[in-house]
Every structure is written in structure tokens, then in C-alpha cells.
Amino acid sequence: MMNLEELRKTLHQHPEVSGKEKQTSVFIVKKLKEIGVTQVHENFSEYSLLAEIDFNSPGKTILFRAELDALPIEETNQFTYQSKNKNVSHKCGHDGHMTMLLGLAEKLIEHRNEFSGKVLLLFQSSEETGKGAKNILKSKILEKFNIDYAFSLHNVPGYPLGNIITKPQTFTPxxxxxxxxxxxxxxxxxxxxxxxxxxxxxxxxxxxxxxxxxxxxxxxxxxxxxxxxxxxxxxxxxxxxxxxxxxxxxxxxxxxxxxxxxxxxxxxxxxxxxxxxxxxxxxxxxxxEANNNDPEAFELIRKAAEANQYSFTEKEHFFNWGEDFGAFTQQYKGAMFGLGSGENTPELHNPDYDFPDQLLPYGINMFYSLSKKLLQ
The missing domain is CATH 3.30.70.360 (Alpha-Beta Plaits)
Structure with a gap:
């Protein structure tokens, strides 16, 4: 079993900005293969990766997405796993998001006999510039699959740790x-x-x-x-x-x-x-593009939070930040949700921000529960 905290800190030490995530991509492929994921698509759009977990029986296809890129920000944290790349650091928590998807892959492989259908794990380049999702759609790789639902999450400082935050319809503008x-x-x-x-x-x-x-x-x-x-x-x-x-x-x-x-x-x-x-x-x-949370997908997220006994917040109004997962929710039935990363955690894009490792099980369990609901 992978040491997820150690893995996340390794990713944190080696950040790469949008469109230049070559070594991050190589690292993710290596870990996927160690887990037992045999089908990984590469070279279709920048350094994005698409991993297939096929359960070898008919069923739905679900896509989960995480981001590969970091930000051109000099880190001010002085911990042992500080960024080794000058003026580049993971100040949006994408190191944690990638780790969650790897943790999900490991859990799905471990219990693969309990599922039908297929899970697609998308590790996406260039989210921060708004180009990554569009480039993937232009590549047409997703047209090879009949995707029933697409999901993603983002950690959100200022909310209690592990709080699930979402809303139907517009989630980000x-x-x-x-x-x-x-x-x-x-x-x-x-x-x-x-x-x-x-x-x-x-x-x-x-x-x-x-x-x-x-x-x-x-x-x-x-x-x-x-x-x-x-x-x-x-x-x-x-x-x-x-x-x-x-x-x-x-x-x-x-x-x-x-x-x-x-x-x-x-x-x-x-x-x-x-x-x-x-x-x-x-x-x-x-x-x-605006993230359009499908009402059915929203309800699935609410039930996944309930199944895990996680606190749930239905926002009245959308978040003000942009997220290029919206390009996917304009095309596919799906939804995005926020994951509270602590009320006293520094804000995203701040030079002292760091993804809290305590949050890793929350994201993995939410994605796993969505998989169980749709594929068991």
C-alpha cells in the first residue's frame, strides 16, 4: 500500500508550471503502473494522462479529474519538503488532488471484483491557464468512451476540514x-x-x-x-x-x-x-467556462457525503474563482464539489499555503463512494 502523505510531499517538492509538467507526468505513470493500472494513455494533449480501470463487465463509465500543474509562486514555507524548483510551488493543492486520484486507483484495483463498467482517471495539464481541459476535448480522446458522469473536486480554505461544499447548476463562473x-x-x-x-x-x-x-x-x-x-x-x-x-x-x-x-x-x-x-x-x-453542476450529479455528491458521514454545505451562490473543469461539465453530465481544507488554512495561491494531508482520505472516500453508487 502506498504511503500517500509521503507521495504528496514528493509531488510538492517537484512542482512544474502549466504546460511543462513532464516530470510530474512521468512520476504519475510510474505510480499508476506500480498500483496495477495497465492502460494509461499519453501524448494526446500536452502532458495530460488518461488511465483506464476496466472492470470487465458492462456498466457505466465515470471520469474523475485531477490537475498536474503548479504556480509561478516562490514558496515561503520552511518545512523539509519545500519546493526544490525556484519560483514554482504547489499553492493551489494540485499535489493533494493528484494524490487523491492515485489513492482512489489503488482502492479500486484492490476491490475491482466488486465493480462493473469503467473508471477513467484524468490527470490534466494546464488547469491554471484555462487551456488544459479545452486541449483535451480538442484531442477527441474522450470521444472513444461513452462517459456517463464526470466529477472533480477542489480543496477550499476557510471551511471546516472535510466539509463537502457544492450546489446544483453554476458552481464556478x-x-x-x-x-x-x-x-x-x-x-x-x-x-x-x-x-x-x-x-x-x-x-x-x-x-x-x-x-x-x-x-x-x-x-x-x-x-x-x-x-x-x-x-x-x-x-x-x-x-x-x-x-x-x-x-x-x-x-x-x-x-x-x-x-x-x-x-x-x-x-x-x-x-x-x-x-x-x-x-x-x-x-x-x-x-x-462556467461549471454547470448537473442536478443528478449534485445529488450523487450529497449522498456520497451522507454515506461517509461528512458535513455537507449547499452553497447559495457560486464561488467567484474560475475552474476549467467547466469545459467538461459543458459537454458531459457531471459536477464539481469543494472540500473544506480548514478554517485557518492560508488561502489558495498564497506563498505560505500547503495542502493539508489530513484531507487525503476525504477526497478518496468521496470518489470511491461515487464509484460504488454508480458501478456496483
């Missing part, structure tokens, strides 16, 4: 960021009318984004427009600026609503730049 590049023409600072300065356009666009910003999640028109970055011209005091960059991160609960609002934003930028005689370009990045 649609999120996307945009760089707005404005291009005018420089001129002498003493004759700014002979150039095209983007300052007025920046003012108008900031006012526009402020007008659509509605931070109250209880309101139907909830939409966050968070200013991220602004730069205009150069520190050349004799020259009127001729270019600028304005960056925002945008989010709302429903994916269809996000798509419509995005069209309106593009139209407003076009109008503003036309009026100011500016050229512009847009670079959309780090897109996360």
Missing part, C-alpha cells in the same frame, strides 16, 4: 481576461493635436467597464469587470503618447450570458476607437 491594445500616433508634447493620443479612449473604456461592473452575486446582472493593468506611452516628457494597453479580467455566472456580454464589450471598444481614430487589437486569454 465563466472567466476570461483581455488585453486591449490601442494604437494612435505620437506627436510633440507641445503640439498634441498633431498626434492621436489614446488617453480619452482609456478614460471612456474605464468608465464603460465601471458601468457594467456589478459585484453583487445575488443580482441577475452580476458581472465582474476587474481592472488588471494599464500602460500608456513612455516616460519621454516631450512626446505625447501614441499607444496604450488596458487589461481586464471578466466573469459572470452563466456561460451564455458571458458570451453575450463579451460581444457587447467588443462593440463598445470598436465604437470608442472609431470615434477617437485609433486602431486596436484584442488578445483574449485564460478562458474558463
Amino acid at each position: 465563466s472567466v476570461e481576461s483581455v488585453d486591449i491594445e490601442l494604437l494612435g500616433k505620437t506627436s510633440h508634447a507641445g503640439m498634441p493635436w498633431k498626434g492621436i493620443n489614446p488617453a480619452s479612449a482609456i478614460r471612456d473604456l474605464i468608465n464603460y467597464f465601471t458601468s457594467i461592473h456589478q459585484p453583487d452575486v445575488t443580482q441577475e446582472n452580476y458581472f465582474l469587470a476587474t481592472p488588471i493593468y494599464i500602460q500608456m506611452g513612455e516616460k519621454a516628457y516631450g512626446t505625447s503618447a501614441g499607444k496604450a494597453t488596458l487589461s481586464y479580467t471578466l466573469r459572470t455566472g452563466e456561460h451564455k450570458k458571458f458570451v453575450q456580454q463579451k460581444k457587447e464589450i467588443i462593440h463598445q471598444i470598436e465604437k470608442t476607437c472609431q470615434r477617437e481614430n485609433l486602431n486596436f487589437s484584442l488578445q483574449w486569454k485564460e478562458a474558463f
Whole structure:
């Protein structure tokens, strides 16, 4: 039997950022084979892996997902298993999520005679950038399987350890960021009318984004427009600026609503730049589709928590962070749930965050109970 805490700490020591999880992937394949998983798909999308556990009798197919990637954050913890990779660390708990999936694999293999159907274990690259799930779907590898349900979890600081947190329908919002590049023409600072300065356009666009910003999640028109970055011209005091960059991160609960609002934003930028005689370009990045928790899948999670006697919280409103598992729940019946990682645990993405090892059995038992409910 694997020492899961030791395994998690090994993963913690060797973090890799999105799209560069080569050694992490090699390590996971090695552990899967040690457990007895014989079918592992590789080289279909970045460093993602898809492990099959086939119970050799007809039944449903369930997919469980964990993330491979870490963050470009310098760790401040001083424990013995501190990150060995400079400026990279597991500050979102993906080391723990991977370990849970390996623990699940070991438990399923041990009790394989009790199940029918198939379990797919997806270890996914590039969750943090919003690219991983989409790249996997583009690879079409999942089309080889008739997936009945897809599940994932994320540890959540601020909630009691082991508390199961979820809700039906929207669990996390649609999120996307945009760089707005404005291009005018420089001129002498003493004759700014002979150039095209983007300052007025920046003012108008900031006012526009402020007008659509509605931070109250209880309101139907909830939409966050968070200013991220602004730069205009150069520190050349004799020259009127001729270019600028304005960056925002945008989010709302429903994916269809996000798509419509995005069209309106593009139209407003076009109008503003036309009026100011500016050229512009847009670079959309780090897109996360809303996680749509299927009501049946939500109910299965609630019953799994009940079977394990874990506390259960049905959230009234969705979490504000983006999660690219939403790309899967837009395609497949499924759901995501939160797993409380302690009320005093540092926040995700903080430099002193560390996944609590006490949480490992909770995730494994929840996934195992879902497997029992659907495949026994």
C-alpha cells in the first residue's frame, strides 16, 4: 500500500508550471503502473494522462479529474519538503488532488471484483491557464468512451476540514481576461493635436467597464469587470503618447450570458476607437467556462457525503474563482464539489499555503463512494 502523505510531499517538492509538467507526468505513470493500472494513455494533449480501470463487465463509465500543474509562486514555507524548483510551488493543492486520484486507483484495483463498467482517471495539464481541459476535448480522446458522469473536486480554505461544499447548476463562473491594445500616433508634447493620443479612449473604456461592473452575486446582472493593468506611452516628457494597453479580467455566472456580454464589450471598444481614430487589437486569454453542476450529479455528491458521514454545505451562490473543469461539465453530465481544507488554512495561491494531508482520505472516500453508487 502506498504511503500517500509521503507521495504528496514528493509531488510538492517537484512542482512544474502549466504546460511543462513532464516530470510530474512521468512520476504519475510510474505510480499508476506500480498500483496495477495497465492502460494509461499519453501524448494526446500536452502532458495530460488518461488511465483506464476496466472492470470487465458492462456498466457505466465515470471520469474523475485531477490537475498536474503548479504556480509561478516562490514558496515561503520552511518545512523539509519545500519546493526544490525556484519560483514554482504547489499553492493551489494540485499535489493533494493528484494524490487523491492515485489513492482512489489503488482502492479500486484492490476491490475491482466488486465493480462493473469503467473508471477513467484524468490527470490534466494546464488547469491554471484555462487551456488544459479545452486541449483535451480538442484531442477527441474522450470521444472513444461513452462517459456517463464526470466529477472533480477542489480543496477550499476557510471551511471546516472535510466539509463537502457544492450546489446544483453554476458552481464556478465563466472567466476570461483581455488585453486591449490601442494604437494612435505620437506627436510633440507641445503640439498634441498633431498626434492621436489614446488617453480619452482609456478614460471612456474605464468608465464603460465601471458601468457594467456589478459585484453583487445575488443580482441577475452580476458581472465582474476587474481592472488588471494599464500602460500608456513612455516616460519621454516631450512626446505625447501614441499607444496604450488596458487589461481586464471578466466573469459572470452563466456561460451564455458571458458570451453575450463579451460581444457587447467588443462593440463598445470598436465604437470608442472609431470615434477617437485609433486602431486596436484584442488578445483574449485564460478562458474558463462556467461549471454547470448537473442536478443528478449534485445529488450523487450529497449522498456520497451522507454515506461517509461528512458535513455537507449547499452553497447559495457560486464561488467567484474560475475552474476549467467547466469545459467538461459543458459537454458531459457531471459536477464539481469543494472540500473544506480548514478554517485557518492560508488561502489558495498564497506563498505560505500547503495542502493539508489530513484531507487525503476525504477526497478518496468521496470518489470511491461515487464509484460504488454508480458501478456496483
